[in-house]
Amino acid sequence: MSGNKQDVEELMQDLRGQIAAEGHTEKELEEARKLAYLDGSDKGPEFFYPELAAKARYLDTHYENPILFAPEGNPVKVALQKLILKTVGFTYFRAFRHQNAFNKEVAGTVEELTAFIRMQEKENAALREQVERLEAQLKGKAE
Amino acid sequence: MKKIGFVCPWFGWNIPGGAEAELRGLVTHLAASGLPCEVLTTCVREFRSDWGKAAYKQGAVTERGIVIRRFLPDHRNREAFRNAFTKILAGELPLSDREEADYLAGSVNSKALYDYMDTHREEYALYVFLPYLFGTTANGVAVAPEKSVVIPCLHEENYIRLRYFKERFSKVRGMAFLADAERAVAESAFDLSRVEKAVLGAGVDTDFTPDAARFREKYGIREPFLLYAGRKSRGKNVYTLLYSFERYLQEHPDSDLKLVLIGGGDIILPDSLEGHVLELGFVDATDKYDAYAAADLLVQPSRMESFSIVIMESWLCGRPVLVHGDCAVTKEFTLRSGGGLYFEDYFEFAKAVEYLTSHPQEASEMGARGREFVLENFAWDAIVRKYTEFFRRLAGE
Numbered sequence: 456m457s458g459n460k461q462d463v464e465e466l467m468q469d470l471r472g473q474i475a476a477e478g479h480t481e482k483e484l485e486e487a488r489k490l491a492y493l494d495g496s497d498k499g500p501e502f503f504y505p506e507l508a509a510k511a512r513y514l515d516t517h518y519e520n521p522i523l524f525a526p527e528g529n530p531v532k533v534a535l536q537k538l539i540l541k542t543v544g545f546t547y548f549r550a551f552r553h554q555n556a557f558n559k560e561v562a563g564t565v566e567e568l569t570a571f572i573r574m575q576e577k578e579n580a581a582l583r584e585q586v587e588r589l590e591a592q593l594k595g596k597a598e
Numbered sequence: 599m600k601k602i603g604f605v606c607p608w609f610g611w612n613i614p615g616g617a618e619a620e621l622r623g624l625v626t627h628l629a630a631s632g633l634p635c636e637v638l639t640t641c642v643r644e645f646r647s648d649w650g651k652a653a654y655k656q657g658a659v660t661e662r663g664i665v666i667r668r669f670l671p672d673h674r675n676r677e678a679f680r681n682a683f684t685k686i687l688a689g690e691l692p693l694s695d696r697e698e699a700d701y702l703a704g705s706v707n708s709k710a711l712y713d714y715m716d717t718h719r720e721e722y723a724l725y726v727f728l729p730y731l732f733g734t735t736a737n738g739v740a741v742a743p744e745k746s747v748v749i750p751c752l753h754e755e756n757y758i759r760l761r762y763f764k765e766r767f768s769k770v771r772g773m774a775f776l777a778d779a780e781r782a783v784a785e786s787a788f789d790l791s792r793v794e795k796a797v798l799g800a801g802v803d804t805d806f807t808p809d810a811a812r813f814r815e816k817y818g819i820r821e822p823f824l825l826y827a828g829r830k831s832r833g834k835n836v837y838t839l840l841y842s843f844e845r846y847l848q849e850h851p852d853s854d855l856k857l858v859l860i861g862g863g864d865i866i867l868p869d870s871l872e873g874h875v876l877e878l879g880f881v882d883a884t885d886k887y888d889a890y891a892a893a894d895l896l897v898q899p900s901r902m903e904s905f906s907i908v909i910m911e912s913w914l915c916g917r918p919v920l921v922h923g924d925c926a927v928t929k930e931f932t933l934r935s936g937g938g939l940y941f942e943d944y945f946e947f948a949k950a951v952e953y954l955t956s957h958p959q960e961a962s963e964m965g966a967r968g969r970e971f972v973l974e975n976f977a978w979d980a981i982v983r984k985y986t987e988f989f990r991r992l993a994g995e
Contacts, residue, residue, distance in 0.1 A: 459936025459967060467939060470949040479945065487944035490842055491922065494835035494901060515677055563677060570684040581832070585841070 486588060493581065511562075511569045518558035520551055599995055600723035601634045603715070607706040607732040609637050609666060613644040616905065617729040617751045623801045624985065627978045629664055633986055637666040638715065638725070640708045640734065649706040650674040656710070669711035679704020686756045698762050705733030715741045723993040724771070731757045736766055743769040747992060750784060751776065753904045753927065758787040767793070772992045774798045774985070776905040779926030796988050801981040802910045802972055806887050813888035819876065822955055823856040824920075825893035827886065827908045828900075830863035835899040835922060837865070840875075842899075842947045844868050849948065855955065860889055890915035895938070895954045895961065901925045910976060913937050913968025918961050920950050937968025 479487070526536035540547075604625055611622065621637075629635045641652035650671050658667045678700035682693055686701065693701065711734065715725060719742050727735040730750035739746040748770055752758055764787065767773070772794040775781040781797050784790065814820065824843065830836050843857050847870075857875045867875055881889070890896060896912035898921045906928050909919045919938035921928035923946070932938045939954065941947040954961045974980065 459971075460933040462936050463933050463939065466953070467946075470939075470946060470953065473949060474945045477945075484943070484945075488942070490845070490944040491838050491899075491924075491942055491947065492835075492901075493837040493841065494832055515681060563680075566677065566680060566684075570680070570687075573684065573688050578832075585837075588841075 486591065489584065489588065493585070511565045514558075514562040515566050518562040519555050520558070599634065599990065599993060601636050601721060602628070602989060603636050603638045603722045603725045605638045605711070605715070605725050605727045605734055605738050606729075607640060607649075607734045608642045608644050608647070609639040609668075610644060611661070615645055616907065618644070619907075620749075620751070620800050620905075621728055623803075623978070624981070625664055626662065627801060627982050628985060631982045631986065633989070635664060636722075637664060638711060639666065639668055640671045640706060640711060641668045642671050642706055650676075667714070669708040669714060672707040672709055674704050674707075675700065676704060686760075689756055691756060691759050693760065695761075698760050701760065702733050702736050702762055705731075705736070707733035707737055712738060712741050719745070723995075724989055726989075730763065730767075736762055739766050739770050744771055745993075746770040747772040747774060747989070749774045749776075750780070751904045752780060752784060753902045754783050755902065758783070764788045772796070772988070774988060776800050777927045777930055779930045780904050783926070794992055796984075798984045798988060799976050799981060800905045800907070801978045802907060802914065802976045804914055804973060804977050806883070806914075808887040808891035808915045810888060810892035813885060813892040816885070816888075817858075817876065817878065819856065819858070819892070821854045821856045822894045823858045823876075823892075824951065825889055825896045825912070825917075826857065826859045826861075826899075827889070827896065827911070828861045828898075830859060830861060830865045833900075833902070834863075835901055836863075838922075839897055839899040840865070840868065840871065842944050843874075844871055845944060846948050846951060847871075847874060850952075855894075855951075858889060858893065860886060887911065887915055890917055893917055895920055895951075898922070898925075898928055900928070903927050906931070909938075909968075910972045913965060913972050916962065916965040916969055918954055918964035918968065920947070920954065931971070935968045935971030937964050937971060 526533040526540070528536075604621060606618075606621055608618070609621070610618075625635050625637060641654040641656055642649055643653035647653060650673055652670055654668050656668055656670050658665055660666070682697040682701035682704070685691070685693060685697065715738065722745065724745050724747050725738065725742060726747045726749065727738055728749040728751055729735065730748055730752050735748060739748065743766070748767060750773065757763070768789040770793055773784065773790060775784065775795070775797045776799055778797050781795060826836065826839055828834060839857070847853060847855070857871070858878065859875065860878045860881050862880055867877075878885075890912045893912070895917055896909060896919045898906055898909050898919055900906070901922050901924045903925050904927060909921065909928055909931060912919050913935065919932060921932050921938065921940045923929055923940040923942035929940050932940055939950040941950055
C-alpha cells in the first residue's frame with residue numbers, strides 16, 4: 456500500500472510543479488484556495504449576536520409566573536388572602552396558566568429565532584465571500 | 599458465544615443515514631455468519647422524527663432473522679436541549695456542566711432500555727453502540743462500561759469536544775473505527791489509553807454488475823463527465839465542486855465535459871452552468887452503479903466524512919476518485935489505495951481533472967487499484983471476519 460501512496464504523492468507533486476510553473480500571483484493562489492472551502496465549516500460565529508442570545512436564554516428560564524403565593528403578613532391580611540384565593544382563585548389560576556403557556560411559547564420562539572439568525576448570518580458570510588470572488592473575477596475580466 | 603446487543607437510537611430497514619445503513623449491514627451479515635446478534639433500540643422512527651415520540655410499539659419483534667427490541671423513549675426537555683445544541687453548532691464551547699447534561703438528557707434516551715440492559719447484562723457478551731453522539735450511546739455505555747464497545751462514526755466536529763463523551767468513552771471496553779484518520783481524531787479528543795482499539799472499516803456491497811453504456815443510453819449522455827453522488831448541501835461542500843467546475847469550463851472553453859449530480863438535496867446552480875450540469879435527483883441502485891461506471895471520475899468534495907461509501911462504490915465500478923485533501927478519511931483511503939487524486943485548491947482541482955480525463959489508461963488503472971483495495975478491506979466477508987475476531991477477543995473467547 457505504501458507504493459500506492461508514493462505513486463499518488465508523486466503525481467500530486469508533478470501537478471503542483473505544473474501549477475508553480477504557471478507563475479500565479481499570491482492573490483490568485485489565495486482565491487484558488489478559497490474556492491475549495493465553500494462549505495463554511497471553517498468559519499466561526501463572526502456575526503453572532505451574544506446579547507440577543509443572552510436575552511433569549513433569560514426569557515427561556517424566566518417565563519413562568521408562580522401561580523400560588525403562600526399567604527403572609529398579619530392575621531387579618533392572611534385571612535383576607537385566603538378568602539380571595541378561595542373565592543376568585545379559580546379564575547385567577549386559570550388566567551395565570553394561560554399567561555404562562557403563552558410566555559413559554561414566546562420564549563421558545565425567540566430562542567428558535569436567534570438560532571435561525573445565527574445560521575442565516577453564517578450563510579450570509581459564505582455568500583458574501585462568493586459575491587466578492589465573483590466581483591474580483593469580473594474586475595479581472597474588465598482589466 | 600453469548601449475544602451481541604447492538605444499541606442505537608432508532609432502527610429501520612429503510613431509514614436514511616450512513617451509520618444506520620452500516621448498522622443494518624453489520625447486524626445482517628454477522629447474524630448470517632452465525633454470531634448471535636440483537637438490536638436494542640427505542641420506538642423512535644428515525645433521525646428526522648420527534649425524538650420523544652414512539653412510532654413503533656414497544657417490545658420484541660423478529661425481522662429478517664434479527665431480534666429487534668424496542669423501548670419507549672424518555673420525555674425530553676426540548677428547550678434546554680435546544681439551548682445547548684445551538685451553542686454547540688455555533689462553536690460556543692466549552693459548555694457548562696449543566697448545558698452538557700441538558701444536551702445529553704435532551705437527546706434521544708430510554709430509561710426502559712437502560713434498565714433492560716442492566717437487568718439482562720448476563721445474557722449479552724457485549725453491548726455495541728453506534729453512532730457516538732446520541733444519548734443512547736453516551737448514557738448507554740454507563741450501564742455496563744466493561745462490556746461496551748463503541749463504533750463512533752465520527753469526524754472532526756464540535757460535538758466531540760463535550761466532556762461527557764471524553765469521560766464516558768475513557769471507560770468503555772473497546773472502540774472500533776472505520777479508518778485510521780477517524781481513530782486519530784478520536785484519540786485527540788478522548789482518553790482512550792485503557793480502551794481496546796481497532797480500525798476495522800465498514801462493509802460495502804460488492805455483488806453488482808454495472809453497465810456504463812446502459813446509463814449513457816438511458817440518460818442520453820455522450821460527453822465525458824464528472825459524477826457527484828450523495829446529498830447536495832453546503833455541508834457536503836458541493837458549492838466548491840459547482841464553482842470549481844464553472845471556473846474550469848471558463849478556462850477550458852473547448853471542453854465538452856459535463857457534471858452529473860445524483861442524490862437528494864437542493865442547491866442553487868449558477869446560470870452559467872445551464873446545459874453543463876445534469877441533475878438526476880434520486881436514482882435506483884442500478885442507475886447509480888451504472889453512473890459510477892460511466893463517469894470519467896467521481897468527485898467527493900466533502901471535508902467531513904467518516905467513511906464515504908460513494909468513493910468505495912466508484913472504485914468497485916472501476917473508476918478513480920478526486921477527493922478533498924482536507925478530509926483526513928477520504929484522503930487516507932485514496933493514498934492507501936492509489937485509486938485517485940486529491941485537491942486543496944482550484945488549481946489542483948483543475949490539474950487533477952485535466953489529468954484524469956486526458957489519461958484514460960492511467961485513470962482506469964487507478965480505478966482498478968481502488969477496486970482491489972475495497973475488495974481486500976471492505977467486502978462483507980472481510981468485515982465479518984474482522985468484527986467477529988474483535989468481538990470474540992473483547993468477550994474473552
